[in-house]
Amino acid sequence: MATKSKKKAKTELENNESPTDEAPVMMPTEEEVPEPLIEDLPGVGPATAEKLREAGFDDLLALAVMSPGDLADQAELGEAVATKIIGGAKKMANIGGFVSGGALLERRREVLKLTSKVESIDDLLGGGFETQALVEVYGAFGSGKTQIGHQLAVNCTLPLEEGGFDGDVFYIDTEDTFRPERITQMARGHGLDPEQVLSRIHVARAYNSAHQMLLVDEIKRMSKGLNVKMIIVDSLTSHFRAEFIGRGMLANRQQKLNRHLKDLKQLADVNNALVLVTNQVHSKPDAMWGDPTKPVGGHVLAHASTFRLYLRKAKGGRRIARLVDSPNLPDGECVYQVTQEGLRD
Ligand code: GTP
Ligand code: MG
Numbered sequence: 142m143a144t145k146s147k148k149k150a151k152t153e154l155e156n157n158e159s160p161t162d163e164a165p166v167m168m169p170t171e172e173e174v175p176e177p178l179i180e181d182l183p184g185v186g187p188a189t190a191e192k193l194r195e196a197g198f199d200d201l202l203a204l205a206v207m208s209p210g211d212l213a214d215q216a217e218l219g220e221a222v223a224t225k226i227i228g229g230a231k232k233m234a235n236i237g238g239f240v241s242g243g244a245l246l247e248r249r250r251e252v253l254k255l256t257s258k259v260e261s262i263d264d265l266l267g268g269g270f271e272t273q274a275l276v277e278v279y280g281a282f283g284s285g286k287t288q289i290g291h292q293l294a295v296n297c298t299l300p301l302e303e304g305g306f307d308g309d310v311f312y313i314d315t316e317d318t319f320r321p322e323r324i325t326q327m328a329r330g331h332g333l334d335p336e337q338v339l340s341r342i343h344v345a346r347a348y349n350s351a352h353q354m355l356l357v358d359e360i361k362r363m364s365k366g367l368n369v370k371m372i373i374v375d376s377l378t379s380h381f382r383a384e385f386i387g388r389g390m391l392a393n394r395q396q397k398l399n400r401h402l403k404d405l406k407q408l409a410d411v412n413n414a415l416v417l418v419t420n421q422v423h424s425k426p427d428a429m430w431g432d433p434t435k436p437v438g439g440h441v442l443a444h445a446s447t448f449r450l451y452l453r454k455a456k457g458g459r460r461i462a463r464l465v466d467s468p469n470l471p472d473g474e475c476v477y478q479v480t481q482e483g484l485r486d
Contacts (some may be wrong), residue, residue, distance in 0.1 A: 147304075151192050154263075155282060166458075167303060169175060175209070177201060177233050177445075178190075179193055179194070179198065179199065179200070179204065181232075181233065182201070182204075182226055182229040182230060182233065183225065183229045184222065184225050184226065184229070185226060185229075187198075187386055188474055189222070189243050190217065192217060192218065192442060193216050193226075195216075196215045196216040196217070196362070197358050197359075197360075197361030197362040198212075198215075198216065198228045198359065198361070199365070200234075200411075201230045201233055201234035201235075202224055202230075202234045202235070203361070203411060204230035204234070204262070204412065205230040205231045205234040207223075207303060207449075208227075209223040209224040209225055209227055210223075210228060212223055213259060214228065215358060218252065218269060221262030221484055224389070225463075232330050233419055234404075242403060248297075251272075251273075252271050252272050252273055252274075252367060253271070253272045253306055253370075253413065253414055254267075254268045254270065254271055254272075254304075254411075255267075255269050255270040255271075255272075255296055255297060255299075255304065255305065255370075255371070255415055256269045256294060256299075256303075256304030256305070257269065257289075257292065257293065257296065257306070257484060258292075258296060258331070258483070258484065258485075259268065259475075259477045259484045259485060259486050260476055260486050261475035261476060261477055261486055262451075262462060262477055262484070264475065265462065265464050265470075265473055265474070265475045266374065266448065266467075266470065267469070267470045268409065269304065270415050270417070270448075271415065271447070271448070272370070272413045272414055272415045273409055273410055273413060273414075273446075274409060274415060274416070274447035274448060275402065275405060275406055275409060275416045275418065275445055275446050275447050276415065276417050276418070276435070276446065276447065276448045276449075276450065276451075277377070277418050277419075277420055277442065277446035277448070277450070278290075278417065278418070278420070278448045278452060279419065279420035279421065279422055279436040279449065279450070279451055279452070280451060280452030280453060281404070281421075281422055281434065281453070282420060282456075283454065284452040284453060284454055284460070285452050285454075285460050286375065286376070286419035286420075286452060287316075287318050287319075287419065288323075288479050288483075288484065289417070289419075289452070289484070290312070290346055290373045290375045290419060290481045291319075291320070291323050291324055291327060292327055292415060292484045293370065293371065293373070293415075294310045294312060294324065294342050294373060295324055295327045295328050295331065295333070295338055295342075296331075296481070297309075297310050297341075297370055297371040297415075298310070298333070298337070298338050298341045298342075299331065299333070306368075306370035306371065306415075307370075308341070308368045308369065308370025308371060308414070309341045309342075309343065309364075309367040309368050309369050309371075310341060310342045310343065310370070310371045310372075310373065311343050311345075311360045311363075311364075311369065311371070311372045311373070312342055312344045312345070312372075312373045312375070313345055313347050313353060313356050313357075313372070313373065313374045313375070314329030314342065314344055314346050314347065314375055314379050315344065315346075315347045315353055315375065315376055315377075315379050316375065316376055316379055317346060317357075318375065319344050319346075319375070321339055322468060324338060324342060325339070326481055326482060326483070327482065327483035329336075329482065330481075330483045333485075340391055343363065343367075345355075345359070345447060347380065349380050350380040350381045350384050350385075350397060350401075351386060352452045353374070353380055353401070353403070354397070354400070355410065357372075357401065357404045360372060360406075360408060361408070364412070369408070369414055370412065370413075370414045370415065371410045371414055371415045371416075372409070372414060372415075372416045372417070373416075373417045373418075373419075374405065374417075374418045374419070375418075375419045375440070376417075376418070376419045376420060376421060377398075377401075377418035377419060377434060378420050378421055378438050378442070379397070380393050380399055381397065381438075382421070382437055385397075393417075395439060395441045398441050398442065399441045399445070402441065402442065402445040406445065407417070418453065419447075420435050420436050420437055420438055420442065422434045422435060422436055422437065423435060423437055436449070436451075443456065445464070446466065447465065447467070448466065448467050448470075449464070449465040449466040450462050450463065450464060450465070451463040451465050453464065455476065458478060458479070459476050459477070459478055460476070460477055460478065461474055461475070461476055462474065462475050462477065
């Protein structure tokens with residue numbers, strides 16, 4: 142790892158517009174210029190910059206939103222140095238602070254929508270699964286959460302004009318239920334080359350909740366040179382639920398989960414990507430009316446998800462997806478099917 146990133150840093154140096162003669166002559170394109178580099182931060186020399194990059198921090202915004210303790214841990218720096226770096230990043234990064242509604246609308250214009258290729262689901266979601274959002278899919282076992290994850294992973298690789306993101310997918314698998322064979326079937330269902338699709342889906346098995354959280358940092362590290370457009374965590378809650386048992390652990394669990402969700406949301410914002418998490422349900426026997434099935438994760442997750450979809454099995458192999466919570470869409474339901482080729486109307 143260290144050697145790899147050293148090599149990376151070296152090529153960066155070699156490729157870098159040397160601040161001497163040629164640089165001013167080159168007409169920089171819009172994409173290359175405006176953002177200052179992490180080397181421009183006070184107190185960041187090449188060695189520290191390398192440490193930061195190795196820990197997955199390669200732009201100022203990613204640094205500006207860290208807490209000193211976490212940055213010190215993740216990048217193996219002293220806390221005083223981390224504080225200084227964060228302070229510098231806050232000043233230099235284009236954080237924006239408060240912006241006008243108009244500017245927000247501008248940012249919202251960047252939002253892309255990923256098709257499920259199921260008309261009823263896309264309609265329910267106002268056109269598809271949005272980037273810059275965290276979508277939670279919950280339901281009982283066998284309700285089809287993992288199927289949605291697989292299908293959207295495939296669809297994410299579709300070109301933009303077909304409703305995809307032409308993007309790379311990171312898939313954190315906590316239950317060992319990712320199946321490349323299923324991706325192959327679904328890719329064929331869209332007439333795509335399965336090998337090509339599989340090459341764009343990067344899968345990691347998470348062995349426990351701590352590992353699961355670390356894998357988000359790993360995504361930051363690995364995302365260079367990739368067009369990261371979707372991050373899937375299937376399931377978000379199973380490890381947390383299994384490891385933090387009983388009321389005494391609840392606060393700790395929720396704190397960790399909150400941190401994890403913030404990290405994921407940050408990935409969604411920085412990459413203009415979609416984060417999809419699946420979640421289990423538990424039965425609330427004390428519910429007097431309505432459906433006693435409730436998603437795990439409590440208020441922390443309820444607040445973090447931008448959209449919540451509740452899946453149920455229905456007669457004849459059909460599935461029902463219910464939009465439970467959305468900032469700008471009415472609640473509603475739709476029906477679809479899981480077939481060998483994937484999700485269909
Ligand atoms: P848990 O992870 O156990 O909580 O369940 P889940 O919600 O992730 O369920 P999953 O997405 O794994 O759905 C499994 C169901 O999808 C199966 O019971 C089948 O009904 C359906 N399914 C999976 N693969 C196929 C397939 O190739 N063809 C068809 N027709 N259905 C499939
Ligand atoms: Mg599953």
